[in-house]
Amino acid sequence: MKIIVIGGGAAGFFTAINIAEKHPDYQVTILEKSNKLLQKVKVSGGGRCNVTNERNTPSELVQFYPRGQKKLHPLFKTFSTQDMANWLYNRGVETTAEEDHRVFPISNSSQTVIDCFLKLAESNNIQILKNHALVKLELSDSHWVVHTTQEAMNADKVVIATGSSPATWKILKETRLEMTAVVPSLFTFNIKDERIADLQGISFERAQVKIVSTKLVEEGPLLITHWGLSGPAILKLSSWGAYELEEKKYHFEILVNYLKVASDQSRQQFQEYRNLHPKRKVFNYPLFSLPRRFWERMVEYCGISDQIPFGELSKKQVNKLLEELTQGRYQVIGKSTFKEEFVTAGGIKLSEVSLKTFEAKRFPGLYLAGEVLDIDALTGGFNFQACWSAGWVISESV
Structure with a gap:
């Protein structure tokens, strides 16, 4: 099984790592349009990386999502903020919660999280291709053809995790996926x-x-x-x-x-x-x-x-x-x-995906995670948690 994850950010890496850990026989590739990886992780929390939030009750969590809210309740039951803290701990990253419930690595450095992700990608034989910007996405018979600025690649399943990307939204609209208007949020x-x-x-x-x-x-x-x-x-x-x-x-x-x-x-x-x-x-x-x-x-x-x-x-x-x-x-x-943590409201409509799998309802084998969807949250680790939870669900689904 060949899986291509488009986007070398938080959602992309987390999804790819979990797929590779659960399915060692799968060939997993991450495509990143630039020559830099995990940039939003790097600047999060002023360079400290606000990985998640201490609040763990789904009904409380959804109150921090202006777009998504109640629809995300089952998602946070499946993979919670505590699940994410445990996930990091089991992979060598200890975290601590501050008085305002924001959760950071004990090191107080985003580099700790970046190093963890990069190490896990390497140990799970995930291929990372930089300077591969998506230009076209085609469904051909039973597989997908991913066209980038460098080459065309075949994939059994594709995960779109590019964040707030006008170029990606344009491509997805060409595949007839519906989206809401995109405006700045934070x-x-x-x-x-x-x-x-x-x-x-x-x-x-x-x-x-x-x-x-x-x-x-x-x-x-x-x-x-x-x-x-x-x-x-x-x-x-x-x-x-x-x-x-x-x-x-x-x-x-x-x-x-x-x-x-x-x-x-x-x-x-x-x-x-x-x-x-x-x-x-x-x-x-x-x-x-x-x-x-x-x-x-x-x-x-x-x-x-x-x-x-x-x-x-x-x-x-x-x-x-x-x-x-x-x-x-x-x-x-x-x-x-707000600093360099640019967040948008809007994106691909949640009605276009099954929230149990994050697979596009009309396009089998196409998954979407993170801010490419019409999901955004307040500051405090909530935007990252939506990425982690969706990435986990996708890794279970594929």
């Missing part, structure tokens, strides 16, 4: 505003961000960057609102609550502090555990002198300051890719 918000200018690196433990005139609202850590705002709260919004924000051409308004409390609670806490310390200068005493530089900027922006004590603040000044901290309105004027 991205940060570009904002040019004096309130956050030159404050890059300042973060907030828990903020709430709402996109004006929509139902989109998220809570989580927030980070000021060179270009605007990022962090989990923003990334969750970008993922859930991928299509809605694309329609807005990434120009919209947001409301930001930088505090851990609601507006009414913040007013009460502010007044309590003011009553206790009426002579303290507002500029010198950041409230709500806010970073000092950010507090100073907000006080200045609200027209409050650095010499004014809490007790002398006018009602108008108090209202302005609390409004900026709990309902700050910002204009988003574009997006930026």
Whole structure:
């Protein structure tokens, strides 16, 4: 049996390795369009490789997939996040879960995972061909013909695991596979505003961000960057609102609550502090555990002198300051890719494959795994887990 896996990334390698381990007599080949392998694994988690997530209950896991969700429930029952951690452990890669449930190799290096995959590919006699970009896919009688930029090869079964690849989607559409529109999913918000200018690196433990005139609202850590705002709260919004924000051409308004409390609670806490310390200068005493530089900027922006004590603040000044901290309105004027971890929403429709096997319903012997499908997730190891689970199921199926 000859199996060709197209894509030298996470989904491609994991699928190929599991096929080869279960079927030593199969001839397994990985085709990669570039001269580099496992690039997304390399940059994941800032180079630490966020391999999966500690959450292990399928019903909880699916909540982190804006595209896929309930359809993925049986998949995660078949191969869970704990199964992946065990898979890595049994192959020499120990992992550890952090407080936010993200799972990393103990080495804190993505190279550990890359070395593991490359070693397993070699020990299982998997052939790896670089600079072999897919240009055409044909079903001829009982086998597939894979045309690349280098040669044409025959295969009994083909696995497409190229990730977010416009070229691959074009080829698959030519085979009459249906797909949904593809738009960016994980991205940060570009904002040019004096309130956050030159404050890059300042973060907030828990903020709430709402996109004006929509139902989109998220809570989580927030980070000021060179270009605007990022962090989990923003990334969750970008993922859930991928299509809605694309329609807005990434120009919209947001409301930001930088505090851990609601507006009414913040007013009460502010007044309590003011009553206790009426002579303290507002500029010198950041409230709500806010970073000092950010507090100073907000006080200045609200027209409050650095010499004014809490007790002398006018009602108008108090209202302005609390409004900026709990309902700050910002204009988003574009997006930026989140680090190098580019993720898209959209792809081949899940209705085109059997989710028990990930084989194309209308094209026997053709399997699809990873982001080539209309599956994407929030950050936290969830996108990788969808690759691992689908790859495992495919290896069982072939």
